[in-house]
Amino acid sequence: MTTLLHDDEQLLRARVVLASKIERVSGALSSRVVEAFLNVPRHPFVPVFYRLEQDGVHRPCRADAGWLREVYADRVLVTEVDGVHAEDAGPEGVRGVATSSSTLPSLMADMLDALDVRPGDRVLEIGTGTGYNAALLCHLAGAAHVTTVDRAEYLVATARTRLGEAGFEAVAVRVDGADGYPDGAPYDRVIATCGVRRLPPAWLDQCVPGGLVVAPVGGAVARLTKLPDGRAVGRFLHRPAAFMPLRGEGTAGWEVAEARAGSRATELDSYVLDDPGFAFWADLHLGPTVVRDGRALRDFADGSTARAHGRTVVLGGPRDLWRTVEAAHRAWLDQNRPRREWLTVEAGPEGQFVGCTAPDGSTVRWSL
Ligand SMILES: C[S@@+](CC[C@H](N)C(=O)[O-])C[C@H]1O[C@@H](n2cnc3c(N)ncnc32)[C@H](O)[C@@H]1O
16 A cells, blocks of 8 residues: 555555554553554555644644655644534634644554454444544454444445445444444444543443443543443553543533632642642542632532642632542542552443542542
């Protein structure tokens, strides 16, 4: 498979370079996953992507001298900004928020490894995007067993065509991923490549007992096994995962209302929230109604807001959200900085919970 500027040998070498980078970053991966990255090319799925330039504008990057290197680097490639696909963008580019991308390959590898796909497994992917991850799933399971869904018709149609050209006749459908895809259920494996606060029940319902669900939940990737009684239990992967959200969860686009707010000093410097390990722990303490955007917090239940700048925190609404972050930080230090992979996750009819066993044997449970 050649491109206008690159021959087959260059393309093969690029895949070998990417696969060895992934192995270095991800550590002990199953050989089946590494082999999938060696066999499935990324470039047919990202003929054009955006580069975010210094002036804050996303400009389309088409096959040029640097294109192949970027395609086979361990990098996220943004392909859609506020609904404008890179393939439709003019050279002046667009400003806005990324709404579709090809995920960081080493993170894809970790998630595929956790998903443990075997030939013949029925797989559902939520978040088709470019179709590259779906192509890897097809390589692992067999294309006849893979269903991938996305919210945008254009993305789905383009991915379907590109998958077909790569020899993978998978089912690609435009639906709201929150509903899964009941027409193809049940699935042995369910994977989401967009993030959620809580797992949509459909993803668990459509998975068979003994099956696996891998999905970014609250900034970390959860891996759950479906139990015969309908519940699902599992843990988080060790690495952080900032995914674009499953749209329709209704939390996008908000500002801390600083005009109405007061401020106070804090001993806890705001940089603590730049540590993804602590940020995940803080989010659990803040609870399911609080959304965090970097160092800014908002509780959708009571309208409280907080934004920390160094050792000053600007607060709005009835509740001091930063007090919760301060308490979370004390507990985090007391418990020897618990890592996300030490925590358990469970989902069932009584709710979705994350659990932590402290060094003294006591357990804490947070509702997702
Ligand atoms: C990080 S991208 C997926 C990357 C993709 N797996 C790939 O290999 O290129 C996240 C995708 O989730 C999709 N998405 C967001 N909200 C969705 C929803 N409610 N239903 C289905 N897909 C959704 C976005 O359109 C976007 O394409």
